[in-house]
């Protein structure tokens with residue numbers, strides 16, 4: 001079974017001591033390539049530089065997370081453009097709106113979300129999107145610019161049926177994480193995943209975050225999620241879809257490969 005983890009925060013400090021082992025263990029579990037999530041200018045540069053050491057195994061996105069929107073300045077568009085042209089860059093993002101934490105002022109979040117959508121349109125690159133507790137503003141901004149954008153994935157989707165249908169209506173792909181493995185928090189999501197067409201679904205760990213809850217006592221003593229656990233997420237998702245996990249693996253692999261333009 002081959003899987004692609006479309007969202008892994010591999011440059012997170014919790015991986016500083018054993019990053020190469022994480023990549024190796026993922027590969028041994030059949031999880032390869034990995035798409036490293038870039039979350040700010042510096043982090044995207046680090047992710048792309050690291051990915052370049054593993055040709056064909058690691059790729060990265062180039063962008064600024066809404067939490068980091070406040071760090072952007074006049075030089076940001078030019079820097080992001082340079083990063084996006086890196087040979088390992090496969091998408092713009094993660095970008096979007098996060099009104100749950102509000103680590104950046106909301107108008108600043110909106111400004112840099114729009115700028116990154118415009119950059120993706122200009123460079124004809126897909127976008128890797130983050131939305132939390134900000135659906136209305138996020139959807140309005142995306143809808144207005146969607147026609148100019150090649151492809152979009154709403155990563156770590158945990159929203160409502162209405163929100164899911166709205167994203168699908170805009171032709172977005174949907175990224176599902178280990179949230180689906182949580183019997184309590186993930187219950188509403190388990191009831192929604194069948195609405196996602198097979199050719200719009202992708203999977204991700206969002207590691208080191210979102211450790212699958214049903215693994216917490218077993219594999220993940222530290223609570224640190226890893227890309228190798230994507231096999232577990234695929235199995236849980238396949239159960240909810242009432243589908244053979246091998247079929248799900250093939251479908252999501254193909255979707256991810258085509259979406260990010262990788263071999």
Ligand SMILES: [Zn+2]
Pocket residue numbers: 094129130131155156
């Ligand atoms: Zn995110």
